[in-house]
Amino acid sequence: MRRLSWFNTVSLTLGFAFLYIPMIILVIYSFNAGKLVTVWTGFSTKWYGELFQNEAFLNAAWVTLKVAVISSTFATVLGTMAAYVMVRGGRFYGRTLFSGMIYAPLVMPEVITGLSLLLLFIAIGLDRGTLTIVLAHTTFSMCYVSVVVSSRLVTFDRSLEEAALDLGCTPFDAFKSVTLPIIAPAVISGWLLAFTLSLDDLVIASFTSGPSSTTLPIKIFSAVRLGVSPEINALSSIMIGIVAFGVITTSLMSKRAITRRQAEENKAVQ
Amino acid sequence: MAETAPISADFAPWEAPDAKPIIQFKNVTKRFGDFTAIDDLTIDIFPQEFFSLLGPSGCGKTTMMRMLAGFESPTEGTILLDGQDIAPVPPNKRAVNMMFQSYALFPHLSVSDNIAFGLKRDGLSKDKIADRVEEMLKLVQLSQFASRKPHQISGGQRQRVALARSLAKAPKLLLLDEPLGALDKKLRQETQFELMDIQEKTGTTFVIVTHDQEEAMTVSSRVAVMDHGKIIQVATPQQIYEEPNSVYVADFIGDVNIIRGTAKRADGDHVHITFAADHAPLIAATKRDIAEGSEVALAIRPEKIAISTEKPEDRNNAIQGKVLDIAYLGNISTYHVELPGGAVVKAQTANTRRVHRRSFTWDDSVWLSWTDTAGAVLVE
Ligand SMILES: Nc1ncnc2c1ncn2[C@@H]1O[C@H](COP(=O)(O)OP(=O)(O)OP(=O)(O)O)[C@@H](O)[C@H]1O
Ligand SMILES: [Mg+2]
Numbered sequence: 001m002r003r004l005s006w007f008n009t010v011s012l013t014l015g016f017a018f019l020y021i022p023m024i025i026l027v028i029y030s031f032n033a034g035k036l037v038t039v040w041t042g043f044s045t046k047w048y049g050e051l052f053q054n055e056a057f058l059n060a061a062w063v064t065l066k067v068a069v070i071s072s073t074f075a076t077v078l079g080t081m082a083a084y085v086m087v088r089g090g091r092f093y094g095r096t097l098f099s100g101m102i103y104a105p106l107v108m109p110e111v112i113t114g115l116s117l118l119l120l121f122i123a124i125g126l127d128r129g130t131l132t133i134v135l136a137h138t139t140f141s142m143c144y145v146s147v148v149v150s151s152r153l154v155t156f157d158r159s160l161e162e163a164a165l166d167l168g169c170t171p172f173d174a175f176k177s178v179t180l181p182i183i184a185p186a187v188i189s190g191w192l193l194a195f196t197l198s199l200d201d202l203v204i205a206s207f208t209s210g211p212s213s214t215t216l217p218i219k220i221f222s223a224v225r226l227g228v229s230p231e232i233n234a235l236s237s238i239m240i241g242i243v244a245f246g247v248i249t250t251s252l253m254s255k256r257a258i259t260r261r262q263a264e265e266n267k268a269v270q
Numbered sequence: 271m272a273e274t275a276p277i278s279a280d281f282a283p284w285e286a287p288d289a290k291p292i293i294q295f296k297n298v299t300k301r302f303g304d305f306t307a308i309d310d311l312t313i314d315i316f317p318q319e320f321f322s323l324l325g326p327s328g329c330g331k332t333t334m335m336r337m338l339a340g341f342e343s344p345t346e347g348t349i350l351l352d353g354q355d356i357a358p359v360p361p362n363k364r365a366v367n368m369m370f371q372s373y374a375l376f377p378h379l380s381v382s383d384n385i386a387f388g389l390k391r392d393g394l395s396k397d398k399i400a401d402r403v404e405e406m407l408k409l410v411q412l413s414q415f416a417s418r419k420p421h422q423i424s425g426g427q428r429q430r431v432a433l434a435r436s437l438a439k440a441p442k443l444l445l446l447d448e449p450l451g452a453l454d455k456k457l458r459q460e461t462q463f464e465l466m467d468i469q470e471k472t473g474t475t476f477v478i479v480t481h482d483q484e485e486a487m488t489v490s491s492r493v494a495v496m497d498h499g500k501i502i503q504v505a506t507p508q509q510i511y512e513e514p515n516s517v518y519v520a521d522f523i524g525d526v527n528i529i530r531g532t533a534k535r536a537d538g539d540h541v542h543i544t545f546a547a548d549h550a551p552l553i554a555a556t557k558r559d560i561a562e563g564s565e566v567a568l569a570i571r572p573e574k575i576a577i578s579t580e581k582p583e584d585r586n587n588a589i590q591g592k593v594l595d596i597a598y599l600g601n602i603s604t605y606h607v608e609l610p611g612g613a614v615v616k617a618q619t620a621n622t623r624r625v626h627r628r629s630f631t632w633d634d635s636v637w638l639s640w641t642d643t644a645g646a647v648l649v650e
Contacts, residue, residue, distance in 0.1 A: 159374040162339075167367065
C-alpha cells in the first residue's frame with residue numbers, strides 16, 4: 001500500500017470530518033446524563049432506557065420496520081424482474097425508452113415523487129396509512145434494486161441459461177435454479193439498499209403516511225420542532241447504527257461475493 | 271434395435287436411397303445483421319452417424335450447432351429433426367443435448383450436481399440419478415472430484431464435466447462443440463474410444479466439432495469441411511483424404527503438395543499435366559471430366575511420393591530435384607525437395623533405419639517419383 005502525501009491526508013481528514021463530525025456529536029450526546037442537549041454532564045444510558053418506554057416512538061419504529069421489510073421485498077421482486085427483462089429481453093420494441101424510464105425515478109426530486117403518489121392515492125380513493133407508504137417506498141426503491149441487479153446481469157454468462165434450457169429446464173426453471181442462485185448476492189444487496197432507503201425516507205413518507213401510521217423519521221422530525229431531546233439523540237444513534245450496518249453489509253457483500261462469483265464463473269466458462 | 275456396428279465398413283446410409291435422415295438442413299441461411307454466418311446450407315445427417323464438422327475458426331460450426339439446439343433460428347430455410355420442422359420447438363423440448371464450447375458449467379453446483387442437473391429435470395428417482403451420475407463420473411475419470419465446484423478443478427477436468435453432463439441424459443442426438451480440445455493426447459484418445467463405444471452401444475447420433483484432423487479421421491463416419499458458412503465437401507474420412515474435391519479441402523486436411531499446371535487429355539481416364547516448360551508432363555488418373563487445356567492442380571500427399579538416388583523405372587512420374595531441408599519427426603522424415611522450376615515438394619518416408627544410415631542428405635540430388643493414381647486432379 002502506498003502512503004498518502006500530506007496534501008491528500010489533509011483533504012481526506014477534512015472531508016471525513018465534514019461528513020462525520022455531526023453524527024459523532026449526536027452519538028456522544030445520546031449518552032449525556034443531563035437534559036440539555038448541548039451541555040455535557042456525564043455519561044449515562046438512561047435516555048436509551050426512556051426511549052424504550054415511549055409508546056409513540058416504539059409504535060413509529062414498528063411501522064417503519066414493517067414498511068421497510070415489506071416494501072424492500074416487493075421492490076426486490078419487481079426490480080429484479082425489470083432488470084432481467086431489460087438485460088435479457090433482447091432488443092424489443094421500445095427497450096431504450098423503458099430502460100431510461102426505469103432509472104428516471106433515481107433523479108426525480110423526492111418531493112415530486114411524493115406529491116404524485118399522494119395525488120394518485122387520493123384519485124383512487126386509497127386511505128393513507130401503512131399500505132400507502134409501502135406502495136410508495138416500493139415504487140421509488142425498485143429502481144435502485146433494478147440498477148444493482150442489472151449491473152450484475154450484464155456480466156452474467158448467457159450460455160449458463162442456455163445450458164439449463166438445453167438440459168430440459170423451462171425458462172422459469174432455468175431462472176430459478178441457475179440465474180437466481182448466481183446473482184443472489186446482487187439481489188440481496190439490492191434488498192438491503194431498498195431496506196435502508198425505506199428506513200430513512202422522510203419526504204415521500206410524509207406525503208403518503210396517514211395519522212395512524214407515522215414512521216420514525218416523521219416522528220423525529222416533528223418531535224425536533226418542539227425541541228431536541230436527548231431521547232431523540234438516542235433514537236437517531238440507533239438508526240445510524242442500523243443504517244450503517246445495512247450499508248456496510250451491502251457494500252461488503254456486493255464487493256466480496258460478486259468478485260468471487262465472477263472469478264468462479266469466469267473459470268467455469270474457462 | 272438391431273445390433274449394428276455403426277462405423278463399420280458397410281455403414282453408409284447416405285448412399286442408401288431409402289434411408290431416413292435424422293437431421294436435414296434445407297437451404298439454411300443464418301445472418302447476424304448483414305453478416306452471413308451460414309450460407310444456403312443443405313445437408314442430411316443420418317441416425318447413428320458420427321458426423322464431424324471441420325473448418326477454420328469463424329466458419330459457422332458453432333452456429334450450426336446452436337441452430338440444432340434451438341438457441342438460434344435460421345434466417346431462411348428449414349431444419350428438420352426426424353422429419354419434423356424444429357423451428358417451433360423450444361430448446362428444452364428438443365431431444366438434443368449440446369456440449370458448449372465454453373463448457374457453461376454451473377458455478378454454484380458441484381461436479382456431480384452439474385451432471386445430475388438434466389437428469390433431475392427428467393423426474394428420475396434419486397437412486398437412478400445417483401447411479402447414472404456415478405457411471406458418468408467413472409466414464410470421464412472424475413469420480414474423486416465429484417464434490418468439487420467447477421472453479422476448483424483444472425481446465426481439462428472442466429471439459430470432461432461438460433462432456434459428462436451432456437452425455438448423462440443419453441439423448442437421441444448429441445452435439446459436441448470441441449469436446450476434447452483441452453485434453454492431453456492420451457486422455458483424448460481414450461475419450462474418443464469411449465465416445466465411439468457409447469455411440470455403438472446406444473446408437474446415439476453424434477455431431478461433433480473438432481479442430482483436430484486426426485480426431486475427425488479416427489472417429490467420424492463422415493466429415494464435413496466448412497468454409498465461410500458453406501460446406502465444401504462431405505465425405506468419409508478416407509474420401510476426404512484420398513479424393514478431396516478442391517484444393518481448399520486437400521490443403522485443409524493433412525499435408526499436401528499442390529502442383530499447378532495445364533491439363534491435356536490422354537488415353538482412357540488419364541490426363542497429362544504440364545507444369546514446367548522444360549519438363550515432361552505429369553501423368554495422373556482421374557474420373558473427373560477435365561476440359562482440354564484447363565488449369566488444374568495436382569494434389570499429392572507427401573507420403574505417396576517416393577524418394578531415391580536412382581531414377582525409378584516402374585513409376586510414371588519422376589522428377590529430379592535437390593534436397594533443401596530434412597525434418598526429422600521420429601517415426602517419419604519429411605524431405606523438402608526443390609524442383610528445377612523452384613517449386614518445393616515434400617516427400618515423406620518412414621524411418622525404418624537409424625538416422626545416421628539414411629542414404630541422402632542436404633543438397634543431394636534425388637529423384638521424386640509417384641504413380642499415376644497417387645494424386646488427385648483438382649479443378650479450381
Ligand atoms: N450472436 C452473433 N452475432 C453476430 N455475429 C455472430 C454471432 N454469433 C456468431 N457470429 C459470427 O458468425 C461466425 C460464425 O461463428 P461460429 O461461432 O459459428 O464460428 P465457429 O466455426 O464455431 O468458430 P470457432 O472454431 O472459432 O469456434 C463468426 O464470424 C462470428 O463472428
Ligand atoms: Mg465454435
